[in-house]
Amino acid sequence: MVGKAKNEGVKDNSNYLRGTIKEGLADQITGAISEDDQILTKFHGMYQQDDRDIRADRRKKFLDKAYSFMIRVRLPGGTCTPEQWLKMDYISDNYANHTIKITTRQTFQFHGVIKNNLRDSLQEMNKVCLDTIAACGDVNRTVMCNPNPHESAHHSVVLKLARDISNHLLPKTAAYHEIWLDDELLEGGEEKAEKDFKGAEEEPIYGKHYLPRKFKTVIAVPPVNDVDIFAHCLGFIAITEGDKVIGYNVTVGGGMGMTHGDTTTFPRTADLMGFCTVEQAVDVAEKVVIAQRDLGNRDERKWARLKYTVEKLGIAKFREEVENRLGYKLQAPKPFKFESTGDRYGWIKGSDNKWHCTLFIQNGRVKDTKNFPMKTGLREIAKIHKGEYRLTNNQNIIISSVDEKDKPQIEKLLKEYKLDTFNQSGLRKNSMACVALPTCGLALAESERYLPDLVSELEQEFEKNGLREEPVVIRMTGCPNGCARPYLAEIGLVGTNPGKYNLYLGAAFDGSRLNKLFKKDIEGVKVRETLSPVIADYAKNKASGEHFGDFVIRKNYVKATTAGNNFHA
Ligand code: SRM
Numbered sequence: 001m002v003g004k005a006k007n008e009g010v011k012d013n014s015n016y017l018r019g020t021i022k023e024g025l026a027d028q029i030t031g032a033i034s035e036d037d038q039i040l041t042k043f044h045g046m047y048q049q050d051d052r053d054i055r056a057d058r059r060k061k062f063l064d065k066a067y068s069f070m071i072r073v074r075l076p077g078g079t080c081t082p083e084q085w086l087k088m089d090y091i092s093d094n095y096a097n098h099t100i101k102i103t104t105r106q107t108f109q110f111h112g113v114i115k116n117n118l119r120d121s122l123q124e125m126n127k128v129c130l131d132t133i134a135a136c137g138d139v140n141r142t143v144m145c146n147p148n149p150h151e152s153a154h155h156s157v158v159l160k161l162a163r164d165i166s167n168h169l170l171p172k173t174a175a176y177h178e179i180w181l182d183d184e185l186l187e188g189g190e191e192k193a194e195k196d197f198k199g200a201e202e203e204p205i206y207g208k209h210y211l212p213r214k215f216k217t218v219i220a221v222p223p224v225n226d227v228d229i230f231a232h233c234l235g236f237i238a239i240t241e242g243d244k245v246i247g248y249n250v251t252v253g254g255g256m257g258m259t260h261g262d263t264t265t266f267p268r269t270a271d272l273m274g275f276c277t278v279e280q281a282v283d284v285a286e287k288v289v290i291a292q293r294d295l296g297n298r299d300e301r302k303w304a305r306l307k308y309t310v311e312k313l314g315i316a317k318f319r320e321e322v323e324n325r326l327g328y329k330l331q332a333p334k335p336f337k338f339e340s341t342g343d344r345y346g347w348i349k350g351s352d353n354k355w356h357c358t359l360f361i362q363n364g365r366v367k368d369t370k371n372f373p374m375k376t377g378l379r380e381i382a383k384i385h386k387g388e389y390r391l392t393n394n395q396n397i398i399i400s401s402v403d404e405k406d407k408p409q410i411e412k413l414l415k416e417y418k419l420d421t422f423n424q425s426g427l428r429k430n431s432m433a434c435v436a437l438p439t440c441g442l443a444l445a446e447s448e449r450y451l452p453d454l455v456s457e458l459e460q461e462f463e464k465n466g467l468r469e470e471p472v473v474i475r476m477t478g479c480p481n482g483c484a485r486p487y488l489a490e491i492g493l494v495g496t497n498p499g500k501y502n503l504y505l506g507a508a509f510d511g512s513r514l515n516k517l518f519k520k521d522i523e524g525v526k527v528r529e530t531l532s533p534v535i536a537d538y539a540k541n542k543a544s545g546e547h548f549g550d551f552v553i554r555k556n557y558v559k560a561t562t563a564g565n566n567f568h569a
């Protein structure tokens with residue numbers, strides 16, 4: 001039976017995600033595609049948008065919106081080669097708006113791609129074995145994992161799992177190949193067999209209606225929680241003994257999105273469901289997806305994420321549903337400890353004796369400006385780099401696996417292009433903003449274009465109080481959907497109206513506790529004066545090692561949020 005939500009009917013009638021996309025691309029009268037096809041292209045990794053900076057002006061002139069598309073790459077584990085980096089650079093210059101966006105989920109996005117350039121962009125990507133299948137839409141999306149630069153043995157195990165889960169849960173329809181690649185097969189690479197959907201015309205895992213809503217999977221390696229495991233539908237926490245990963249604690253039911261003024265929607269931290277072995281992990285991922293396929297809400301999209309399924313059933317019942325589908329029981333979760341969600345910057349030598357360098361990329365936007373030709377610098381590095389890149393879950397880049405002898409040459413380029421900015425304040429190093437305006441159709445306020453300035457203002461308060469180096473997590477989004485995971489920030493700012501934000505405080509530094517509303521709907525320009533006394537109090541009265549998020553709860557600025565269902569209380 002088709003659920004009542006509009007998207008369910010669109011999926012049902014789409015002939016496995018084809019719809020009329022091909023016809024829409026051929027239509028030269030408009031730069032847009034039909035509403036139903038806009039739902040379907042998400043499954044192919046792209047969103048129709050328009051430039052909101054010029055929307056009003058164009059309306060005044062009776063012009064259509066300035067349509068273009070955002071393209072998101074599927075990059076499980078966030079790892080790519082220098083050749084792939086150069087291709088991203090090429091696509092951004094030739095088909096997009098000359099920038100590359102590193103997202104909060106460890107992948108690349110392009111903005112401003114006009115309809116006529118979509119196929120060329122995807123075909124260029126295909127030449128370096130990259131695709132955008134299932135980067136968006138009601139399916140399991142790209143799988144994130146800890147990019148762990150220094151423990152290479154653990155990294156290779158979790159990266160393999162990220163790729164295995166991502167490939168295993170891909171839609172099997174040939175629609176992507178038919179529409180975007182003229183049915184060409186992917187060139188080369190050992191993943192070819194995994195990606196070859198030719199002929200497959202059924203969806204053994206998803207069925208005809210795919211999932212009720214988007215689905216996100218991540219893998220963490222304690223003590224680092226950079227993937228923000230509790231923010232995701234499904235998580236695997238690697239349990240290690242020495243160099244060996246012996247299995248994973250499994251988490252389910254996390255998510256960030258909510259709607260202002262609707263308390264039936266809320267961010268939720270995931271529950272711990274059990275422990276599985278390394279060999280069971282892909283099967284567990286499949287059965288959690290299938291349980292959500294069967295049990296998720298298909299009538300109301302606002303309650304359709306896995307977090308509401310788990311909230312409604314309770315974790316014990318949901319675990320039973322998963323175990324029934326697995327045919328075996330999960331073991332009891334094993335002890336683990338997270339310490340932080342941020343990245344460590346600069347160079348570090350890995351257990352494989354290679355060097356890895358994490359670069360701070362403000363809000364993940366790679367672009368050239370007159371004084372900071374960052375994109376050119378990264379291109380020059382990619383031309384000589386022999387290792388790989390790892391994108392982080394905090395929108396940063398790791399130049400990874402550099403041989404000792406190659407390090408000086410890369411260091412020279414980092415210096416020349418001012419990319420060696422390792423001396424940022426503790427606040428800026430832990431800052432993150434979503435895209436918002438001008439491309440995001442859902443933005444209520446600025447985010448990426450505003451947070452850097454706000455951080456500069458707050459830095460002055462932190463510095464004045466001797467707290468320049470203090471790591472404090474600050475995140476901003478332009479609307480309550482939560483794309484920069486703001487409800488897990490010690491200072492969270494969420495757009496409500498142009499220039500206005502809800503200010504949330506009190507999340508845990510290790511990503512295990514949500515924050516709480518401190519001030520509603522305040523002007524961005526008032527944030528500094530609102531936080532000034534709190535920062536001064538923190539400097540004076542914080543206990544040794546006490547994080548800002550814990551302090552504001554101890555000092556009663558806000559109550560602790562212990563679970564998603566008391567986020568609004
Ligand atoms: Fe997101 C929708 C950007 C990570 C929750 N997100 C959007 C759209 C596509 C707007 C739209 O639907 O029209 C945004 C496109 C803006 C643009 O111009 O690029 C958008 N989301 C982003 C990115 C690019 C933010 C960034 O600056 O990095 C991130 C891309 C991740 C990726 O590579 O896949 C991004 N989005 C997230 C995250 C963070 C995460 O997953 O770790 C969340 C919160 C976690 C979660 O899913 O609960 C998130 N995005 C949403 C939601 C709310 C979902 C919900 O449950 O209510 C929406 C709106 C929706 O789905 O209806 C949304």
Ligand code: SF4
Nearest residue numbers: 434440443478479483
């Ligand atoms: Fe757009 Fe809102 Fe996501 Fe920001 S949080 S990118 S404004 S949907």
